[in-house]
Amino acid sequence: MPKSKIGTIEAIMLVLTIVVAHSVLSMPTNILSSYKSASILNVIYVSIIAIAISYFIYRLFKNFPSMDIVDISELVGGKVFRNLVGIVFIVYFILSAALMLRNFCESIQILYFPMTDITFIMSLLVIAICMANKLNFSATVKTNVIILPIALFGVLFLFFTNINRFVPERMFPILGEGAFNTFVLGLTNLASFGGIAYIYFLPPLLKDSTKFKKITLISIAATAIYLIFTIATLLFIFTFFTNVSEISPLYTATRYIEFGTFFQRLESVFLLIWILVFACYLSIVCKFSMNIFQKITGISNQKPLIDIFGLLILAISLIPKNLAVSQSFESKVFPYLMIGIVLVLGIVILLFANIVKKKQIYNANTVNNTIYNRKELPNE
Amino acid sequence: MSNWIKNISIFVVILVFISAFSSSYSSLNIDNLTYVLAIGIDASDDNKLEVSFHFSNPIPAESSASEKANPIINTVIASSLSNAINLVNGYQGRQLNLSHCKVIIFSEEIASRGISDEVYTLINDTQIRPSANIIVSKCNAKYYMNQIQPEIENLLSKYYEIFAESSKYVGHMPNATIGDFFNSLICKTCEPYAILRWN
Numbered sequence: 114m115p116k117s118k119i120g121t122i123e124a125i126m127l128v129l130t131i132v133v134a135h136s137v138l139s140m141p142t143n144i145l146s147s148y149k150s151a152s153i154l155n156v157i158y159v160s161i162i163a164i165a166i167s168y169f170i171y172r173l174f175k176n177f178p179s180m181d182i183v184d185i186s187e188l189v190g191g192k193v194f195r196n197l198v199g200i201v202f203i204v205y206f207i208l209s210a211a212l213m214l215r216n217f218c219e220s221i222q223i224l225y226f227p228m229t230d231i232t233f234i235m236s237l238l239v240i241a242i243c244m245a246n247k248l249n250f251s252a253t254v255k256t257n258v259i260i261l262p263i264a265l266f267g268v269l270f271l272f273f274t275n276i277n278r279f280v281p282e283r284m285f286p287i288l289g290e291g292a293f294n295t296f297v298l299g300l301t302n303l304a305s306f307g308g309i310a311y312i313y314f315l316p317p318l319l320k321d322s323t324k325f326k327k328i329t330l331i332s333i334a335a336t337a338i339y340l341i342f343t344i345a346t347l348l349f350i351f352t353f354f355t356n357v358s359e360i361s362p363l364y365t366a367t368r369y370i371e372f373g374t375f376f377q378r379l380e381s382v383f384l385l386i387w388i389l390v391f392a393c394y395l396s397i398v399c400k401f402s403m404n405i406f407q408k409i410t411g412i413s414n415q416k417p418l419i420d421i422f423g424l425l426i427l428a429i430s431l432i433p434k435n436l437a438v439s440q441s442f443e444s445k446v447f448p449y450l451m452i453g454i455v456l457v458l459g460i461v462i463l464l465f466a467n468i469v470k471k472k473q474i475y476n477a478n479t480v481n482n483t484i485y486n487r488k489e490l491p492n493e
Numbered sequence: 494m495s496n497w498i499k500n501i502s503i504f505v506v507i508l509v510f511i512s513a514f515s516s517s518y519s520s521l522n523i524d525n526l527t528y529v530l531a532i533g534i535d536a537s538d539d540n541k542l543e544v545s546f547h548f549s550n551p552i553p554a555e556s557s558a559s560e561k562a563n564p565i566i567n568t569v570i571a572s573s574l575s576n577a578i579n580l581v582n583g584y585q586g587r588q589l590n591l592s593h594c595k596v597i598i599f600s601e602e603i604a605s606r607g608i609s610d611e612v613y614t615l616i617n618d619t620q621i622r623p624s625a626n627i628i629v630s631k632c633n634a635k636y637y638m639n640q641i642q643p644e645i646e647n648l649l650s651k652y653y654e655i656f657a658e659s660s661k662y663v664g665h666m667p668n669a670t671i672g673d674f675f676n677s678l679i680c681k682t683c684e685p686y687a688i689l690r691w692n
Contacts, residue, residue, distance in 0.1 A: 224619055237510065336650035352680040360619060368623055369672065 117250045118320045121328055127254060127315075127397055128308035128332035128338065133264050134394035135307055136343050137387045138216045141362050142414075143444045144258040144344055145351075148299055151289025152344050153250040153301040160337030163268055166456065167333040170312060171326050173463035176470050179322050182313035183408050193333065196408045198462065199409035203402045205454045207422070210398040211429035213240060215439040217391055218430075220360055224384070235430055242396040243423040246403075247416065260389045267383055268339060270481055271363070272346045274370045279349035282444055300381045301458060304448035310455040314401050363387075401421060522586065527587035530650050531596040533634030534611060536603045537570050542611075544569055544577035545635040549593065549650055562668065566638055574614045591620040595653035597627050597671060598634040604687070609678060616675045623672025626657045631691030657688065 119127065148155040177185050182202070187195035218234045226234060245253045288295055312329055316322055347362050350369060367380040403418045412418075433439040519525060533545035534646045548565040567585070571577035582589050597615060599608050615621045630637040646652040660668040677685035 225521075226514065226517040229514050230521045233510060233513035240506070350676075352676045353685070365623075371624060 118316050119254050120320050121324045121367065123254045123258055124315055124328045125318060125332045125335065126258050127379050128258055128311055128328070129265070129335055130259055130261055130390060130394050131308040131311060132305065132336045132339060133387075133390050134213065134217075134263065137306070137391065138213055138341070139361070139443055140305060140349050141343055141442055141453055143448075144302060145347060145362070146216040146303065147294055148302070149289040150284050150286055151299075152348050153284055154287055154289075155302055156297050156305075156340050156344050158296060158299065159282060159302045159305065160340065163303060163309070163337065164330065164333050166460075167302075167306075167309060167312065167329045168286065170309070170460065170463065171329045173460070173467055174316060174325065176467055177316070178325075179316050179319075181317050181408075182317070182462060183405055184317075186462050188469055189462055189465045192463070198410045198458070199405045200446050201454055201458065202310070202313075202389060205450060206398050206402045206405075207425055208429060209307070209450070210395055211426045212433065212439045212442045212447075214391075214395060214426060215430040215433055216443060217387075218435065218441070219436040220364070221384070221388070224364075231425075232431065235408075235427055238392055238395060239427045240424045241392045242399050242426075243419050245392070245396045246419045246423075247398055249306070250400050253393060253400065255394040256389075257397070260386065260393060264329075264386050264390045265339060267386055268346070268363075270343050271366055271370070271383075272342050274372075275346060275350055275366065278369060281349055283352070284347050301448045301452065304451040305340055306333060306336055307451055307455075308332060310451070311397070311401060311457070313455075315406065354401070355460075368480075370426070395426065398428065497500055502608075525587055526590040527556070527585060528593045529589055529591050530593060530653055531566060531638055532574075532591075532594060532615075533566075533598040533600075533630075533638045534574070534603055534608075535600045535634045536606065540571055541570050542574065542577060542603070543635070544571060544574060545638055546581055547638050547649075564639065564641070566635065568635055574611050591618060592622070593650065595619055595650065599627070599629050600634045601629055601631050603634075604629045611679060612671065612675055615671055621671065622660055623670060623675075625655075625671045627669050627671045627674050628690050629687045629688040631689070632667055637690065661667070 136269055144156065145152050174180075175190075183195055183199045186198040190197075214235055215231075217239070219230055222229065222231050267329065312332070315328065316325055319325060319328070343363065346366055350366055351362070364380055367383045368377045369380075371377050383386070399419065399422050403415045403420055406412075406422075407417060417450050430439075433442070494682075528549040529546050531547040533547070535543040535545070537543040545566050545568040548567065550565050552596050567581055569577050569580045573579055599611070607651055608641035612627075615625075616623070628637075641649070641652070643649065643652040644655075646655075646681055657666065657668045658664050667686060674685045674687060
């Protein structure tokens, strides 16, 4: 069994890393400012849809065990289409990771390194992911299994330690700015489930491909629970985030945690955990992008690609002029990119692949029946 | 040979990062910072603000614990709170740090005029903690700061930190923090409140 194969828990944690990394940035702010008091209802609503979509994806993958979306796209449209799909997913992964890196590092710079150039802060994370990927993918995955439960526990901790500050009435009016805004326009919030994109590439990486259903459903359900806790914490503590600083809302929430005069300023611990989660996220993105690149180019060794992809992420993250530009990507471009590429393109490819597969099976059965009938004819 | 190149390149990278991060380290070094314990905001002529900063006065280790330090209060007149901070930073040898600011005092005159601009500035400052108490003083904010001479507590910073704790066992004074004040300020159905004090 190759070393890069991952187990069930590792795969679930891998998918969860994506949402944790995104939630540290302005994703919760976008949800709260768009759906206001209906944020929790909207998250529950999109969670149900996301679970249904992930089950549908599992069903579509059932006919293609140990194949990812790039392999499947080759069945649909040949090598050219496979390369096209591969490039689209690489662009999606690299672009989103690079701009998230920029947003995250901007926050770190504002908080702790005001006099340091942002390039150096980003370089540190990029060097970390290059080194992690050079070790082996299992190094990243195992680190993730240690770090992510701490981050998940952190959100529960945040929820329960701030419970005395909660104003549950803030979830009323329950429909926020109306049913249309919550349920129709609110569908764009499916972008919060960015982990679905990585599910497309999981089957070949799994130690036991029969656990794919379990992994898919548990990871999306866990993502939903995590999001509900995050949004509930922020909604019940703060009025709204539209007018507050551009620092991560979760970070702002951690500043409220105090246990008397003895135990204060826990935000530094949270930030340390989030930095580690973010490094794992970038490492996962880098690995998945290299996997796709290897598939479409057919190169035998991935190692020379590590530095190139690391530099690519760094270079793209340097493009935005300031935090406002990179944040506008996160709030205005990323949701549509995720829905377009992951939910529409991915599912359409899987649907066509299933149709092609069924046709192939039907044709094979027809040929078999014809041969069988021809064999039986002389006896008659 | 390749090991040599690898070691040298690692050394160069470490050197570059040390030099890159050293400026942030020195700017946030305790030796280069001066900590503000309280900010007092009064109204001034021409719609300007009279901002007073109450600095911590570190007691030398040799002095006895019962020795009380005299308050160090600097006042500037500026068009906004940010300008006032910049002005003080301009002539003070050390950089102002608000991360230990426990109390923000507004005079009644300026509070009745409206303090949303100042509250927005403070809440957007990453150094100010949401747990800092907000006070409206019947008298001048600077006068109030000068008059604070706790009889039982030696450390003024400690006094500022715990004086609102009495809200837990008596109902005379609420524990009004700037975080709660801001939340109520932007909420359409809430009313912000502060601690009312007079000397």
